[in-house]
Amino acid sequence: MTTTPANRDETRIETTMNGQPDPTDTRHARIEAAVREILDAVGEDPDRDGLRDTPSRVARMYDELLDGHENDPDKHLEVTFEHVHDEMVVVRNIQFHSMCEHHLMPFFGTVAVGYLPDERIVGLSKLARVVEHLARRLQVQERFAYQIADAIGRVLEPAGVAVMVEAEHLCMTMRGVKKPGGNVVTSAMRGLFRQRAATRAEFLTLIQGQ
Numbered sequence: 001m002t003t004t005p006a007n008r009d010e011t012r013i014e015t016t017m018n019g020q021p022d023p024t025d026t027r028h029a030r031i032e033a034a035v036r037e038i039l040d041a042v043g044e045d046p047d048r049d050g051l052r053d054t055p056s057r058v059a060r061m062y063d064e065l066l067d068g069h070e071n072d073p074d075k076h077l078e079v080t081f082e083h084v085h086d087e088m089v090v091v092r093n094i095q096f097h098s099m100c101e102h103h104l105m106p107f108f109g110t111v112a113v114g115y116l117p118d119e120r121i122v123g124l125s126k127l128a129r130v131v132e133h134l135a136r137r138l139q140v141q142e143r144f145a146y147q148i149a150d151a152i153g154r155v156l157e158p159a160g161v162a163v164m165v166e167a168e169h170l171c172m173t174m175r176g177v178k179k180p181g182g183n184v185v186t187s188a189m190r191g192l193f194r195q196r197a198a199t200r201a202e203f204l205t206l207i208q209g210q
Ligand SMILES: [Zn+2]
Pocket: 100, 101, 102, 103, 104, 105, 169, 171, 172
């Protein structure tokens, strides 16, 4: 059993724009025009001092926030090692920030990942990189959880994978639907975590420790 907090500084991924359908300039121009239109539509003056550079700032920000759309999350798991024992591996408290695809607003929180190795294991920080990668696309929390589980399942072919995501959604808390700090919890269980209650319970106990 291995439990480790993930260091966020180690989990940042490169923000190059390889593989994007539009050249960067074209994409920026389209986003800038769209943001300018929104500012105008909500009754703002897009040319006033504070807003003049907002469309280009938003365009450049999306380069970073949404660069996980086009690239392959499996690449972070390519380097694997033969394992020497078959106990559960758990990485908890992996911090993430993503964007809700329903409102284009942030949701953020923590992910816990567990798996039961079959023949291969992966460096622990790589699990956090997969989380970070999949956060950088428009998401819904349920799909975020199972995309993480599926990437680990695809590459490592473990006996089971468990993913638990706990997050606050600004589209809910800023609109008063839920109190600030009210969290949404979703999970994805595969293999033995789905089939065996005891395995699931062991995972849940490990991720609840401080
Ligand atoms: Zn939302």
